[in-house]
Amino acid sequence: MSTDRNIVLFDLFGVIARHQRPGALEEMAARCHAPTDAFATAYWACRPPYDAGRQSAPEYWTAVLRRLSLSADADSIEELRLTDIESWSRVDDRMVAYVRSLRDVAEVALLSNIPSDHADAFLIAQPWLRDLDHVAFSGKIEAAKPAPAAFHHCVVAMRAAPTDFLFVDDRAENVRAARAAGMNGHVFTDRDELASVIDHWLPTRPSMRK
Structure with missing residues (x-):
């Protein structure tokens, strides 16, 4: 069952943020x-x-x-x-801009495996995260991907149906877990490919934002 909403649910590290600093x-x-x-x-x-x-x-x-x-x-x-x-503090500025721009056509949320104290520091350094429709940090919700509970948290917190979500992560095992939970999923490789996937996905869905 769908509630006819368009929710792009992003991973953080390896998608919007960089992986751990080399060295x-x-x-x-x-x-x-x-x-x-x-x-x-x-x-x-x-x-x-x-x-x-x-x-x-x-x-x-x-x-x-x-x-x-x-x-x-x-x-x-x-x-x-x-x-x-x-x-773990570096972000991809192009991806940040893209994620923020998506809020004109969809709801945008975040599900990240990150300890609680790291999450607090990241929110201070990246205040734009507070503008998203929902932010779920594993250290705060006490569930980490690929556990089903992490995806279930987002569904319940956003009062949505699993099929309303397109989950984006650079780890295939997490995308498989999201799909097992009933979400749509995409394994992230780069921004341009993701934009094409989202552009294709959104027209098939009733628009949330006019």
Whole structure:
């Protein structure tokens, strides 16, 4: 069932925002005096509960450092936390402009896997996010893609039907999960291809904005 709405639901990193700054993991590993490979393994292995809002930043970084058999003092944790947030802070200005322009023809929302403290920093740095029709950060809603609960949150929060959504993500597994939840989906590669997909999708739908 559709409520005849046009909602483009965007991922953040790898679509609107850049992936982590190159060299950031090496920089954080060096600050811990840890091998980069071991640090990267601990960083990603401990990440899911932090992304999903089940751990605070100090709990996450304590888990990372303990996995590396390192002490987890408050100063080191805060230094790592701030470096980590900075490493995920870059956006693609062309995509930001495109996303904002879409609000003339569709509802626009965001669903991102991002820890709660990262989300707070991103909202301060990118206030245009508050102009979107809905913003869902995994660390705030306590559900991370590709879990069905993340997509269900957006459906319920926007009082829409799954078929009202076109979900855009650079990760195929997340797009598959969105489609399994009843949404339309597109694996993002670049802005021009996405614009063509959206232009084709929108005329088949009743317009929400006159």
